[in-house]
Amino acid sequence: EIVMTQSPATLSVSPGERATLSCRASQSVSSNFAWYQQKPGQAPRLLIYGASTRAAGIPARFSGSGSGTEFTLTISSLQSEDFAVYYCQQYSNWPLTFGGGTKVEIK
Amino acid sequence: EVQLLETGGGLVQPGGSLRLSCAASGFTFSTYAMTWVRQAPGKGLEWVSSISSSGGGATHAESVKGRFTISRDNSKNTLFLQMNSLRAEDTAVYYCAQSATGWWFFDYWGQGTLVTVSS
Numbered sequence: 001e002i003v004m005t006q007s008p009a010t011l012s013v014s015p016g017e018r019a020t021l022s023c024r025a026s027q028s029v030s031s032n033f034a035w036y037q038q039k040p041g042q043a044p045r046l047l048i049y050g051a052s053t054r055a056a057g058i059p060a061r062f063s064g065s066g067s068g069t070e071f072t073l074t075i076s077s078l079q080s081e082d083f084a085v086y087y088c089q090q091y092s093n094w095p096l097t098f099g100g101g102t103k104v105e106i107k
Numbered sequence: 108e109v110q111l112l113e114t115g116g117g118l119v120q121p122g123g124s125l126r127l128s129c130a131a132s133g134f135t136f137s138t139y140a141m142t143w144v145r146q147a148p149g150k151g152l153e154w155v156s157s158i159s160s161s162g163g164g165a166t167h168a169e170s171v172k173g174r175f176t177i178s179r180d181n182s183k184n185t186l187f188l189q190m191n192s193l194r195a196e197d198t199a200v201y202y203c204a205q206s207a208t209g210w211w212f213f214d215y216w217g218q219g220t221l222v223t224v225s226s
Contacts, residue, residue: 036152046213096154101151
């Protein structure tokens, strides 16, 4: 099983600042990698797939990078609606696995 | 507009059974693979089961293998999860999700249904 490790667990950021979230895979997943956003009481929402392709309707301030085992989600200028938990997921191998999440909170 | 509506959750005793349903609309259901993902209270996301568009292929997480069965009825645009021999650790919100064409990430998610296993 590929283990996905996200860091940090919690990120405190002021509105308007840049946020950088990381995810590491225990073995290479190539670019078979996605990011999701989840707000309290809501289902996850797809942000990024293929490591760097924004999903439909996702603002340009969200960007993804990386391949292999190291991935990054960058939010260029945090808006109030971006405070949430973010999960990474690999879809290179079965079982599909998610990271433990990074909570982005208001500083 | 894609809509996924899960039903069938509730309180069940350990060892009991439940059948979850996910009614799909707004897309051609029979052409998309589908997946169940769960989230225990206050915890992260866990993949449970996936099924191909035709229903001919399915796979389950080790934690539920032999107890849960995913299936679908393409004539009724509905996905199912039969859950038997339920355990306390199966307590979670269960989401159905549409898999992107040819890939196993998830474009659309339902709102989830809560399953509580407790005596």
